[in-house]
Amino acid sequence: MITVYHAKNTRSMRVLWVLEELGVKAEIKSLPFPPSKLQPDYLAINPTGTVPALVDGSVQLTESMAICEYLAAKHGPSLLVGPDDPARSEFVQWLWYGESTLMTPLSRMATVTRLGRKGADIDAVLDDARGNAVVRLAALEQRLEGRDFLVAGRLTLADISAGYPLHLVGLFGMDHLLGPRSTAYRERLRSRPAYQRAISVD
Ligand SMILES: N[C@@H](CCC(=O)N[C@@H](CS)C(=O)NCC(=O)O)C(=O)O
CATH class of the missing domain: 1.20.1050.10 (Glutathione S-transferase Yfyf (Class Pi); Chain A, domain 2)
Incomplete structure (x- = not known):
């Protein structure tokens, strides 16, 4: 199961949006903001304390667009533009x-x-x-x-x-x-x- 760490109105909305576009299910863990101060145990997941973060088996990512790219590549290429595409x-x-x-x-x-x-x-x-x-x-x-x-x-x-x-x-x-x-x-x-x-x- 994919786990996404989220806080409202932060960059994690991009990840939730990609999951929805792709129809991929994930467990969403909502955090108070900023998590580094209000939920310090989150630092074990992401030592920088920023959201989003994704855990998918052995894959652990903490950059919103890297997470979006990972999900788009794994679950359907429709949101990507491939290396051979002129665009x-x-x-x-x-x-x-x-x-x-x-x-x-x-x-x-x-x-x-x-x-x-x-x-x-x-x-x-x-x-x-x-x-x-x-x-x-x-x-x-x-x-x-x-x-x-x-x-x-x-x-x-x-x-x-x-x-x-x-x-x-x-x-x-x-x-x-x-x-x-x-x-x-x-x-x-x-x-x-x-x-x-x-x-x-x-
Ligand atoms: N480049 C990173 C930036 C992550 C980031 O700075 N997130 C903000 C929320 S939009 C954050 O968590 N700030 C809290 C902090 O810096 O403690 C990404 O795209 O995920």
């Missing part, structure tokens, strides 16, 4: 764009929000993060011109990667930063039954 390089680019380029400023905002600190230095960090987010979301908006999905004309892990930072944009009350194509794209992702089931897990 492969774009797939890899957008796979990383979601977790690195889009997530970096949003992670900074999430940390500042969670710590609840105030002051000029904090404002400077937030302004910088917001500025980065604007530019990075604009590149997403441009990519979506004439496209329903980021690559290959269908849902792939690249969309699931980007779907989490777009979820955070909503949580942080920053929907005004999304252009019309990105807004429609996020709606397209959100309207999927698999997304809805994943996001509703506490």
Whole structure:
């Protein structure tokens, strides 16, 4: 049996979403956030204390997109773009764009929000993060011109990667930063039954 360690509104939503898209059953262990402080025994599973983590027999993974890739490769290739596909390089680019380029400023905002600190230095960090987010979301908006999905004309892990930072944009009350194509794209992702089931897990 696959076990996934999850906390609401974290990157583990990507893993739950992939499980739902693939129709794969798993035991979901929901943790308080941040687990390193509120459930320190989780450090035995993932010493960095981050979620998600996956345990599947002898396989133990702690990177959300690595877990998604593992599940997609094992249970059905439909969310992947293979090495011989002409869209492969774009797939890899957008796979990383979601977790690195889009997530970096949003992670900074999430940390500042969670710590609840105030002051000029904090404002400077937030302004910088917001500025980065604007530019990075604009590149997403441009990519979506004439496209329903980021690559290959269908849902792939690249969309699931980007779907989490777009979820955070909503949580942080920053929907005004999304252009019309990105807004429609996020709606397209959100309207999927698999997304809805994943996001509703506490
Ligand atoms: N690159 C990792 C990042 C994991 C990560 O930072 N997760 C956040 C939640 S979205 C977390 O658990 N933070 C708690 C902490 O750092 O203690 C991934 O994609 O899984």
